[in-house]
Amino acid sequence: MSVPRFWRELDTRYNLIGSYCKITKTYHYPRRSFNPKAGRESIGSMKDYQFKGIGKIVNSTVVYQAQTGYEMFGPYCMAIVKLDEGPMMTTQIVDCDPNKVKPGMKVKSVFRKLGEDSESGILHYGTKFILSEDIEVEEDNENLPDIEV
Amino acid sequence: MNGIVSYGAYVPCHKIETGEIASVWGADGSAWAKNLNVYSKSVSGPDEDVITIAVEATRQAMKRGNLNGDHIGAIYSGSESHPYAVKPTSTIVAEAISATPNLTAADFEFACKAGTAAIQTCLGMVGDKQIENGIAIGVDTSQGAPGDALEYSASAGGGTLIIGSKNVIATINDTTSYTTDTPDFWRREGQKYPRHGGRFTGKPAFFKHVISCGMMMMERAGTEAKDYDYIVTHQPNGKFPIRAAKTLGFTNEQFETGLLTPRIGNTYSGAIFLGLAAILDIAKPGDRILAVAYGSGAGSDGFDITITDKISKMDRSETVEDMISRMKIVNYATYAKYRGKLNMGATK
Numbered sequence: 338m339s340v341p342r343f344w345r346e347l348d349t350r351y352n353l354i355g356s357y358c359k360i361t362k363t364y365h366y367p368r369r370s371f372n373p374k375a376g377r378e379s380i381g382s383m384k385d386y387q388f389k390g391i392g393k394i395v396n397s398t399v400v401y402q403a404q405t406g407y408e409m410f411g412p413y414c415m416a417i418v419k420l421d422e423g424p425m426m427t428t429q430i431v432d433c434d435p436n437k438v439k440p441g442m443k444v445k446s447v448f449r450k451l452g453e454d455s456e457s458g459i460l461h462y463g464t465k466f467i468l469s470e471d472i473e474v475e476e477d478n479e480n481l482p483d484i485e486v
Numbered sequence: 487m488n489g490i491v492s493y494g495a496y497v498p499c500h501k502i503e504t505g506e507i508a509s510v511w512g513a514d515g516s517a518w519a520k521n522l523n524v525y526s527k528s529v530s531g532p533d534e535d536v537i538t539i540a541v542e543a544t545r546q547a548m549k550r551g552n553l554n555g556d557h558i559g560a561i562y563s564g565s566e567s568h569p570y571a572v573k574p575t576s577t578i579v580a581e582a583i584s585a586t587p588n589l590t591a592a593d594f595e596f597a598c599k600a601g602t603a604a605i606q607t608c609l610g611m612v613g614d615k616q617i618e619n620g621i622a623i624g625v626d627t628s629q630g631a632p633g634d635a636l637e638y639s640a641s642a643g644g645g646t647l648i649i650g651s652k653n654v655i656a657t658i659n660d661t662t663s664y665t666t667d668t669p670d671f672w673r674r675e676g677q678k679y680p681r682h683g684g685r686f687t688g689k690p691a692f693f694k695h696v697i698s699c700g701m702m703m704m705e706r707a708g709t710e711a712k713d714y715d716y717i718v719t720h721q722p723n724g725k726f727p728i729r730a731a732k733t734l735g736f737t738n739e740q741f742e743t744g745l746l747t748p749r750i751g752n753t754y755s756g757a758i759f760l761g762l763a764a765i766l767d768i769a770k771p772g773d774r775i776l777a778v779a780y781g782s783g784a785g786s787d788g789f790d791i792t793i794t795d796k797i798s799k800m801d802r803s804e805t806v807e808d809m810i811s812r813m814k815i816v817n818y819a820t821y822a823k824y825r826g827k828l829n830m831g832a833t834k
Contacts, residue, residue: 348581431533432531447538447542448538448541448542449531449533450535451533460537
C-alpha cells in the first residue's frame with residue numbers, strides 16, 4: 338500500500354472514524370460522503386462519527402495458512418464484527434485462543450500493528466479486536482444476521 | 487500545584503517463566519529466578535510494540551482523566567525500543583488520541599529513564615504556562631540476546647502520566663536529578679541487542695545513582711523514609727530495587743506495591759511508570775510517594791509526590807494488578823516466534 342493512501346485513512350484506522358447519515362439515521366464504516374440508500378439527498382448530510390469500538394462476533398474462522406506478514410500469528414482468528422452502532426467489519430481477533438471465538442461473543446477495539454510495507458518500509462497501525470471480559474456465547478448459529486455485500 | 491492529572495498503564499497479556507527460558511539454555515531456572523528475583527516476564531505479541539503500548543496506556547489515561555485531544559499541548563515518549571529510528575512515536579500517539587495538530591511532540595532516549603525525563607519536561611512547560619496538559623510516556627519492548635542474562639528479565643510494557651495544573655490527583659512537590667557519564671549498558675546504532683557491563687551495572691551505576699538521587703530528593707524535601715507511604719524505583723531485576731529501598735531506609739510495606747519486576751520482568755522505560763501506576767491504583771488522599779528512576783549511561787530522576795483528594799473521584803478500574811492477573815503463560819517457541827527471534831529468511 339502506498340504511503341499517501343494509508344496516511345489518508347489514518348483516522349479511520351486509528352480511531353474508527355466513520356459516518357452518520359442524518360437522512361436515514363444510520364452509521365457507516367469506513368467513512369462515506371454519500372449514502373446509496375438515501376441517494377443524492379445524503380450529499381452534505383453525512384457527518385463524521387467516532388465508533389465506540391464495542392460490538393459482537395457475527396462469525397469467525399481460524400486461519401492456519403497465514404497471509405504474508407501474519408506468519409508469526411498462525412493460527413489466528415479472523416472475524417466479522419458487528420459494531421454496536423450497526424456496521425460490520427472484517428477484523429482480526431487477538432489475545433485469545435482462536436478456536437474459542439464464537440458468534441455472539443462481545444469484543445472491544447484495541448490499537449495494534451496491522452503490518453508493514455517491508456523491513457525498511459512504513460509501519461501500518463490500526464484497530465483490531467479482543468474479547469471483552471463478559472463473554473456471551475450464542476449457541477444457535479442458524480440465526481446469524483444478514484450480511485450486506 | 488502542578489502534578490499528575492491522570493495516569494494509564496499497559497502490560498501485554500502473555501508471559502514466559504524464567505524456568506522455561508533457562509531450560510532452553512541448559513541453565514538452572516530456579517537459581518536464575520532466585521538470583522534475579524524474576525519468576526516470569528511479560529511478552530509482547532507480534533502486533534504489539536512501543537507505539538501500540540503507548541497508545542493503549544495513553545487512551546486509558548485520557549479516559550480516566552475525562553480529557554480529549556484539545557486539552558493536550560505536548561507529548562513526549564521515552565523509550566529505547568522506538569519502532570522507528572527516524573519518525574516519532576509521539577506523533578502516532580497524538581493522532582490516535584485526536585490531539586493533532588496543535589501540540590508539540592518528540593521522542594526521548596535515556597535508556598530506562600527516558601520517560602521520567604519526559605515528565606520533567608512536561609512539568610517545566612506546565613509550570614511556565616506554555617501548555618495546559620502534557621503527556622509523558624515511558625514504554626519499552628526491549629530484548630536480551632538469546633542466552634544472555636538480559637533474556638531472563640527484558641520484557642514489555644509501559645505507562646503514561648498526564649501532567650497539568652488543574653484537577654491534579656497527585657502533586658509533584660519537587661523533582662531532582664543525578665547524572666554522570668557511566669557506561670554500564672548500551673546499544674550501538676544498528677545493533678539489535680544491547681550490551682552491558684555485568685556486575686558494573688550494580689554498585690557504580692544503579693546503586694550510586696538511585697541512592698544518591700533518593701537522598702538528594704529527601705534532603706530537598708526535608709523528609710525521611712518514614713514520611714513516605716510508598717517508594718518506587720527503577721527495577722532492572724527484583725533484587726536491586728529492594729536493596730536500594732532498604733539502603734534509603736524504607737521497609738517492605740513501602741516498596742512491595744510498586745515492585746512488579748518479579749512477576750512481569752524489566753519493562754525498562756516502562757518500569758517506573760508501571761510501578762507508580764500500581765501505587766496510584768490503590769493510593770489514598772494524603773499518601774506520599776518517593777519515585778526514583780534510573781537510566782543507564784547514566785542518571786536518576788527523583789520525584790516527591792503527594793496524593794490529593796481528587797483521586798477519590800477517579801475511575802481506577804482496570805488496574806495494573808488486573809492486567810497482570812490476565813497474563814497467560816507461553817512456551818519458549820511461542821516467545822521466540824512473537825519476539826522475532828526466528829529467522830524466516832529462507833522461506834521468503
